Amino acid sequence: xxKQAAVQANDRTRAFxxxxxxxxxxxLRLLCANGRHVVFVVNGGRLxxxxxxxDVRRFLLAGGDLxxxxxxxxxxxxxxxFSTERERADAFLAENRISAVPIVDEGMNVLDxxxxxxxxxxxxxxxxxxxxxxxxxxxEFFDQMAGDTRAMFNRGDVNxxxxxxxxxxxxxxxxxxxAATVKSEDGAxxxxxxxxxxxxxxxxxxLGIAVREDWKGHHLGRRLLQHIxxxxxxxxxxxxMLTSVPANIRAHSLYARMGFEYFGVxxxxxxxxxxxxxx
Ligand SMILES: CC(C)(COP(=O)(O)OP(=O)(O)OC[C@H]1O[C@@H](n2cnc3c(N)ncnc32)[C@H](O)[C@@H]1OP(=O)(O)O)[C@@H](O)C(=O)NCCC(=O)NCCS
Numbered sequence: 001x002x003k004q005a006a007v008q009a010n011d012r013t014r015a016f017x018x019x020x021x022x023x024x025x026x027x028l029r030l031l032c033a034n035g036r037h038v039v040f041v042v043n044g045g046r047l048x049x050x051x052x053x054x055d056v057r058r059f060l061l062a063g064g065d066l067x068x069x070x071x072x073x074x075x076x077x078x079x080x081x082f083s084t085e086r087e088r089a090d091a092f093l094a095e096n097r098i099s100a101v102p103i104v105d106e107g108m109n110v111l112d113x114x115x116x117x118x119x120x121x122x123x124x125x126x127x128x129x130x131x132x133x134x135x136x137x138x139x140e141f142f143d144q145m146a147g148d149t150r151a152m153f154n155r156g157d158v159n160x161x162x163x164x165x166x167x168x169x170x171x172x173x174x175x176x177x178x179a180a181t182v183k184s185e186d187g188a189x190x191x192x193x194x195x196x197x198x199x200x201x202x203x204x205x206x207l208g209i210a211v212r213e214d215w216k217g218h219h220l221g222r223r224l225l226q227h228i229x230x231x232x233x234x235x236x237x238x239x240x241m242l243t244s245v246p247a248n249i250r251a252h253s254l255y256a257r258m259g260f261e262y263f264g265v266x267x268x269x270x271x272x273x274x275x276x277x278x279x
Contacts (some may be wrong), residue, residue, distance in 0.1 A: 012110050012113075013110065013111070013113055015030070015033065016032045016034055016036065016038070016039050016100070016102075016113045017039065017040055017041075017042050017110055018030055018032075018039050018040070018041055018042070018070065019041075019042060019043070020041050020042065020043045020049070020069075020070060020071060021069065021070075022046055022069075022070055023066070023067050023068065023069060024056060024059070024064070024065075024066050024067070024068055024070055024072070024073055024207075025066045026070075027039055027051055027056065027070050028056060028066070030054055031051075036099070036100060036115065037052055037053045037054075037099065038050060038051070038052045038053070038099065038100050039051050040078065040102050040110060040113065041070055041071075041074050041078075042110055045109045045110065046104075046107065046108040046109055046110075047080055047102055047104050047108050047109075047110050048074075048076065048078075049070075049071070049074035049075055049076045049078055050074065050075050050079070050102075051070060051073060051074040051075065052075070055073045055074060055075055055120075056073055058073070059072060059073035063135065078102065079092075079096055079098060079101055079109040079207075080101060080102045080103070080104050080108075081101055081102075081103055081104070081114075082103070082104060082106065083103050083104070083105055083111055083112075083118070086103055086107060086112075087102070088102070088113070089101055089103070089114040090114075090116075091113055093114070093115075093116045093209055094116075096177065098116075099115060099116040099117065100113050100114070100115045100116065101113070101114050116243075117214040120214065120215055120218050121182070122215075122218050122219060122220055122223065124182050124183075125181065125182055125192060125193070125220065125223070126180070126181055126182075126226045127178050127179070127180045127181075127193075127223070127224065128178065128179060128181065129176065129178055129179075129229035130163065130166070130167060130178065131167065132167060132168075132180050133167075134167055134179065135164065135167050135168070137179065137181070137189060137190070137191045138163055138164070138167060138179070138191065138194075139160075139164075140190075140191065141179075141191040141194060141210075141212065142154065142159075142160045142163075144212060144213060145210070145213065146213050149210060149213065151245070151249050152244070152245055152247075153208065153209075153210045154210075155207070159196075159208055159210075161191065162175070162198075163173070163177055163194075164195065164211070173201065174198065174199055174200050174201045175196060175197065175198050175199075176196065176197050176200055176202060176231070177194070177195075177196040178194070178195050178196065178224070178227060178228075178231075179191045179193070179194055180192050180193030180194070180195075180211075180220060180223070180224060186254045191210040191212070192211070192215045192220065193209075193210070193211045193212060193215065193220045193221070193223075193224050194208075194209065194210050194211075194224075195207065195208070195209045195210075195224040195227065195228055196208050196209075197228065197232070203237060203238040203239075204237065204238050204239045204240065204241050204274070205232070205237065205240060205241075206240075206241055206242060207225075207228060207240045207241065207242040208242065209221060209224055209225065209242075209251075212226070216250075221251075221254050222257070222258060225254070225255075225258045226258075228240060232277070233277050234260075237277060237279075238276065238277060239275050239276040239277050240260075240274070240275045240276055241272065241273065241274045241275075242255070242260070242272075242273050243266045243268065243269050243270035243271060243272050243273070244270055244273065245270055245271075246269075247270055252271070252273075255273045258275070259275050260273040260274065260275040261273065261274055261275070261276075
């Protein structure tokens with residue numbers, strides 16, 4: 001990579017760039033480390049090719065050698081966008097059915113890579129209370145939910161309606177809602193997790209929790225439940241309860257790990273879990 005490009009491409013982007021004279025073995029290590037199934041091959045910082053997991057697999061299956069040059073397996077007509085076209089990156093990814101697109105300047109230097117999905121960095125997450133002004137962020141979070149999440153978490157759209165009312169409320173409503181958020185490089189906040197308590201005027205409030213689709217399985221759920229403990233315990237609550245559909249095995253394993261106990265089937269046919277706080 002030339003010096004100018006090294007200055008322009010940020011640290012995150014550099015994790016996806018590999019020099020043309022490297023071997024496939026080195027590329028494979030980079031693919032494993034970045035976890036994104038694709039790297040972009042550069043010559044002096046300029047984009048020359050793309051190399052995906054699939055390209056490497058096909059090359060190896062055809063008898064290729066891991067110590068061969070990247071060029072033997074790479075794809076030399078990579079899809080890219082100029083920085084002036086960046087705004088249409090999401091549509092471009094969808095139209096081309098690809099998961100990442102490099103953004104280049106007029107000299108073809110790679111400046112950035114835009115992904116279909118977020119890079120999951122749980123360390124960068126902040127958890128804060130949801131309040132006035134958060135409606136757009138909250139609605140976007142509900143809109144990205146896949147069908148099974150809606151079925152498990154938001155049947156009848158009840159939770160969406162409640163949080164919208166909460167954001168727009170004038171006084172107290174006996175609820176507290178928290179968002180786990182990350183900030184993009186332009187400072188925009190995005191919601192990656194959500195946890196709420198209803199009936200905070202009772203001894204044992206009701207809890208609901210959901211994690212953004214592409215952030216599931218990275219222990220953000222655990223962190224959100226820890227956040228609730230940290231909020232509720234010092235306030236003297238007796239515990240937290242929730243109900244969950246019987247098929248939600250993933251959530252149940254999380255609850256068990258976080259100290260919730262199964263208390264049987266609730267009248268709405270869901271499983272009842274309670275976590276009691278020692279007094
Ligand atoms: C349930 C949910 C909040 C968990 O969030 P998460 O960030 O993925 O959870 P975590 O990564 O902290 O923990 C998930 C645990 O379940 C385990 N798990 C994942 N898939 C699993 C599966 N198919 N079967 C059993 N356990 C599973 C994980 O290994 C992890 O356990 P670990 O701590 O030993 O690694 C999230 O999956 C979600 O939003 N689901 C849809 C909405 C929902 O169901 N909400 C709850 C309604 S009651």
